[in-house]
Amino acid sequence: MQKYTGETPVLVAVDCIIFGFDGWNIKLLLVQRNLDPEKGKWSLMGGFMQPGESPDDAANRVLEHRTGLKNVYMDQFRVFGGPDRDPVERTLSIAYYALIDINKYEKQLNDDHHAEWFLPEEMPELIFDHNEMVKLARRQLMYKAALHPILFQLLPEKFTIPQLQALYEGVYQTKFDDRNFSRKLLSTGLLIKLAEKDKQSSKKGAFYYTLDQSHYEENFESFLNLVPNPNKFFQ
């Protein structure tokens, strides 16, 4: 077989920044690295791309292996490729962020792999350039979630509007006006109201909603305005 001679191949890895939401806070899933160098230190979930795999395949495999979840929302957001980013050998990393429903996550795997959920403020130091990856992923999430309804991916099938709001407030670290928030979200036409109420967090109870899947997919690329004054977060 013909080859491109004289070119130097490099290793290619994928790294996943995995976001979850526990009802109050956004959290990140980290693992303790099980190979040298930096064995035992905290890192993102990642792995090398295998022959026959596309980068997306690799990212999905890593995610399934670590969390037991398939068909997860993922966004490839940046390649990290500085020549010295991995001290062992030149490795290119394709970074993805993933949004998962924390309730579907299998705790069993968690323990097996020495994985743990962290609040962004309480994260330990990570290996290599993983700190930078997390920083960029959080920014990217804020950017995209201001325009597109991706945060639904972090919630269970049915959820209440106050839950949804708590999620947005977690991502943007601000309080939003309750009344405007619910009206804004309802006006998108993305939500289907259910008969059932959640009575856990209040006496009156909040109605459950689900996502209108077809409407969601059709208008996903359009610009919405889900966050008040988004520019204040990007200046």
Add this chain to the structure above:
Amino acid sequence: MQKYTGETPVLVAVDCIIFGFDGWNIKLLLVQRNLDPEKGKWSLMGGFMQPGESPDDAANRVLEHRTGLKNVYMDQFRVFGGPDRDPVERTLSIAYYALIDINKYEKQLNDDHHAEWFLPEEMPELIFDHNEMVKLARRQLMYKAALHPILFQLLPEKFTIPQLQALYEGVYQTKFDDRNFSRKLLSTGLLIKLAEKDKQSSKKGAFYYTLDQSHYEENFESFLNLVPNPNKFFQ
């Protein structure tokens, strides 16, 4: 030196979708490929990432080598990594789009490298998955230019508002209202009016403007609304 054993390295390339604007139309710069396979066929400008180079370095090198231009606006927008995308050998491609001032481009290099500017509608078939890359790059350009003032990068130092409008109309393939367009752009505070007028295209003449560089950089990440009814392009 320690190594990750058992992992398969792959070649990594960068490919650049280079946009230019000749005053009336958006154009794309393509080259005739000078190595096998597919020698002589049209392709994007690309090259392999070299040891010691980051992907951004590689993209800048390719661009400078082919156009003579440095410090060009580039955006890494997607990795193309299907296992069979290059028939010769597994190659990952990191795709960038670049926006250049067509007047600064050196025609000499053009001829040397068998490069040519094409209208998007008149482009030849390209090798590998380059057609798909172009398609995605054009979409990405529309997306980003609706929110951020990147299209200025395609114009010379000084330009008139009608020129700017023609550019936007080229990118979105629509007519915009002249009066609203100029008012909207002026209200961004990005433009500095010059004393001089361009009398080429009208008797009254249109004032030249330049970009307020500091304002541009400071607010680059904020959302602007530069395009009327942007959602119609993404539904």
Add this chain to the structure above:
DNA sequence: CCAAAAGTGTTTCCTGTACACCCATGT
């Protein structure tokens, strides 16, 4: 009956859009 949270109403403001008109000037 009161407290606590859900969620609907109302008003104000501002921005995006549509459309009419005046301006400058080379021929």
Add this chain to the structure above:
DNA sequence: ACATGGGTGTACAGGAAACACTTTTGG
């Protein structure tokens, strides 16, 4: 004078944001 494009003025509609109030129900 007049045609041709450049640019400003105006008027309206709809959406975003600020703030008030009612509704529900467990204790």
